[in-house]
Amino acid sequence: MAHYQGVPVTPFSDFCKRVDALSDSDLAHNLREWEPSHQISLALNQLSSANAYLRSQCGISGPLRPWNRPTSPRPHHAHLSPGTYRPSSPYTPPRTPTVDAAAAATAHALEVKLDDVNRQLAQCKKLLASAQSEVASQRATLAASNKTVQEQEATLSTNTSTIKSLRQRLAEQYLAVGKNSAAEDQYAKLEDLQKQEAKQRRSWHDRSGARAAEARELEFELAKGRALLNQEKYKEAEAGFRHVLRRRKELFVDEGVTQAETREAQLFLCEVLRKSGKDDQMWEAEGLHLRSEPLVGLDTMSEADREWSLTNIVTLAQLYAEQKGNRLAVSKLSNAWRWRHVVARSFRETMEDKAFTIIGIFEKRGEAAAAAKTFEVVYPDRVAALSGNALATAARLGVELYNQGGNDEKATSFLKQTWSQRRNLDESVQRTIGWTLAIIHIQQSRWNDVHDLIMEFPPRRPGSPTSDPSDDAVLALLAYTQLNLGNIAGAEKNSRALYTKHGVNNVSSGFRWHHADTLIRALTKQRDEKKGHYRFFEAKDVWSNVYDATLGLGLGGLSDSARKDLRRHADAGVFLASEWRDSCEKRLKKPKSADEVMSQAETMKRLAR
8 A cells, every 4th residue: 555654645645745746846936936926826825725724634644534444344333324334345336435515625626726727837838848949949040140140250350361461462562662652552551450450359348459459550550651751751651650659668568578669660760850851850860869879788788689779870870971970970880880790690781781871872972982981891801702782882982982083092992802803793894893993004004904904804785884885995995005015006906997987086975095096106106117117197197187177176165075185186196296207307308297297286286275
């Protein structure tokens, strides 16, 4: 027999068990907690109260006896009326107990309420299941939406990153080829994109992301400033560099990071201040460099600090060079270059580039001596091999030193060194070096050196610069050199070839060693072996052509170069007349033709005055 709380199970005890289970269910707890005034909650409370009342009045067995207990023997029911007693047998149906009317009414009411509660409970379960299904559906939809949003955000982020990368690459290419306006436009767009990203991240309270976005924005603003600087938009560039410098100081708290991030901006700011041409801004740039150039303790500094200090020194040297403070510029560069052993090779090359920039400033002003001193700071050894830009610069300086009437010894030193390494130079540069060095040797009457130089001249290529001496000029110089070396036949041969080609016209304007003059002198010094006399008349024929061409120039309006040509022609005529006169005197002949040539030469001298 089943028992409930230690007693046999009766309909009432079973009902109590069900009511207790219902009262202790999650639904009942939730209703009592969240909806205590709900109809179901009230019904459950009423049901529990009624159940507790009956249990307190009738016990756990309730008002009814269990149907499955054995019937008492007859003697025990003797007091009952005969109608209430029925003999039992194995086939007798269970006895219906006598029920109190009030208890029966209460039980019926409870059954009705229980049915109602069960019905409402079933309805609630159905609604709960429907709600749970709808929530699950909404969650699935929301998850799908979130996934789509994340994918779209990832795609958008990728596309934005790609756009930035392409714009940056395009801007860098524009900047490299000198399209500064286009580069400025691209960097401005990149700056706007980063500004929007920083603003959006601030709205998300993503402080580190916003700071990183602004740092990237400042990089693009700095690059835009470079493009503005190249376009000589100094005011706009200065404003941009100052903003970058200020914000980088505010963004980076760590002093080491701040220094690293602000140094580049400071250098660009100093550059734009220098190029502005205003005195107050020049002094500001000088002050910024001076505060950053200490050499004391340079060997104990970090590599980055050493490079920063030396960068400011060589840049300050450039500032002095631009302001015509040549001695200060060379001194500053020399001070920096003495510390080249404490920096990396790559930075030494940067210092060399700055030295070449300073040399270029001096060259542009025609100050070859200052340029040469600057060059000798970096390359003091005239014997050391040069290469690349250094070799080309040394060649150019040698020519400029000579052309500006400077120290011929220093010019010769530069030219000799570069001529010894001429195989590493363009052929046009080789010819210019050799030509200038040959002229210096001529002035020193070093004719053998001149001859050796000319014989090593590379051929002139089509499209060579106009400053490159022509092959005819080189041949004319060779003829003149042969004349001075006593190779009269060689001098005549080469000068006659030019005379046949050009007549009395010079091979180039202002050329000092006119082939016609050389031919006159060569013929004057030669004897005709067959006829047994000098070739004065052949020389006179050439002279006559020169003289006739001279008369066609007129008596006035001659340039200085033309007057020098006339004086050189006159000297050749005087040489012919003098040699001819001496020959006539020795042969006891009248120097009639010689006197004629002398008279014409004097006339030419008067024209050249």
